[in-house]
Amino acid sequence: MxxxxxxxxxxxxxxxxxxxxxxxxxxxxxxxxxxxxxxxxxxxxxxxxxxxxxxxxxxxxxxxxxxxxxxxxxxxxxxxxxxxxxxxxxxxxxxxxxxxxxxxxxIVSGAGVWYDGDQCEAEARRVCRDVLQDGLMGLSEVQREIIVLFHQLDWSIALIAQHLDMPEGTVKSHLHRGRRKLRRLLMEQPGAADRLDLVSLGVDNERVSRGGGGRP
CATH class of the missing domain: 1.10.1740.10 (RNA polymerase sigma factor, region 2, helix turn helix motif)
Structure with missing residues (x-):
């Protein structure tokens, strides 16, 4: 692969x-x-x-x-x-x-949206991927899936809601809580605080609020 x-x-x-x-x-x-x-x-x-x-x-x-x-x-x-x-x-x-x-x-693949490759050397990117994956595995299954679909695969809130058969408001709630918990988990990892700026957890609030903006 x-x-x-x-x-x-x-x-x-x-x-x-x-x-x-x-x-x-x-x-x-x-x-x-x-x-x-x-x-x-x-x-x-x-x-x-x-x-x-x-x-x-x-x-x-x-x-x-x-x-x-x-x-x-x-x-x-x-x-x-x-x-x-x-x-x-x-x-x-x-x-x-x-x-x-x-x-x-x-090494976990497909982490391009989680770090800025122009700012990180190869080893730093590997560490970021490992730190992120550890954090993701600490989330509930539904939080992990929604974060992966929204951030990594660029799915819209509407498409995620359709995929998981749940209301868009529920998807947004899981996304918000999952991101908050993920950031906390990342901060708890040894040395993670020094690298957290390399891990992008930002959300386009306009994209979340309108429920679209991702892949069709």
Missing amino acids: NEEADQGQIMDRGTERDLIERALAGDRAAAGDLIRGHQASVYAYLLRMSGRPYLAEDLAQEAFVRVLSNLHRFDFRYRFSTWLFTIARRLYLNAAQKCRPVYDSE
């Missing part, structure tokens, strides 16, 4: 639909392009949720297998990414019931 993959890119719906239709017609190259277009973001999401690189990779692979096996059931009225993440989330929840998440000290 390429840990430096760019998660800031999102496939437009026209390209997405074309790839799905071609994949349904048996075009393996199109199916591969569809997977590669979402591979980094799905893996990063599962890694943040589980804290275990190998589990995240296994679950990501299983999610894509299920998606391709059920591609004929996809409803084009919705975003493919929303459907994909719903499947990935169910797989994670099933795995979490069998095994309590344990933080793996390997």
Whole structure:
């Protein structure tokens, strides 16, 4: 898994639909392009949720297998990414019931939104990722998921609410409480206070208040 993959890119719906239709017609190259277009973001999401690189990779692979096996059931009225993440989330929840998440000290990928790469050297970035992951694993599952979706994957409040089947106000409440608890947990870690300025926990208040502004 390429840990430096760019998660800031999102496939437009026209390209997405074309790839799905071609994949349904048996075009393996199109199916591969569809997977590669979402591979980094799905893996990063599962890694943040589980804290275990190998589990995240296994679950990501299983999610894509299920998606391709059920591609004929996809409803084009919705975003493919929303459907994909719903499947990935169910797989994670099933795995979490069998095994309590344990933080793996390997370098965690996809942390670009959490630190300023222009200000940090490679070792400092690694420390920031590890500190952040420790903090995330101290949150409740729902707080961790909402923070990951909002900050790392740039999902809107409305989309998160739809994904988790909860009111937007509840999502905002979990986001606020989760961020407050995460900052406290980060401050409690040895030496974390000196590095907290490298970990971005800022929120675009306008984006939160209007419930949108993230990915469609």
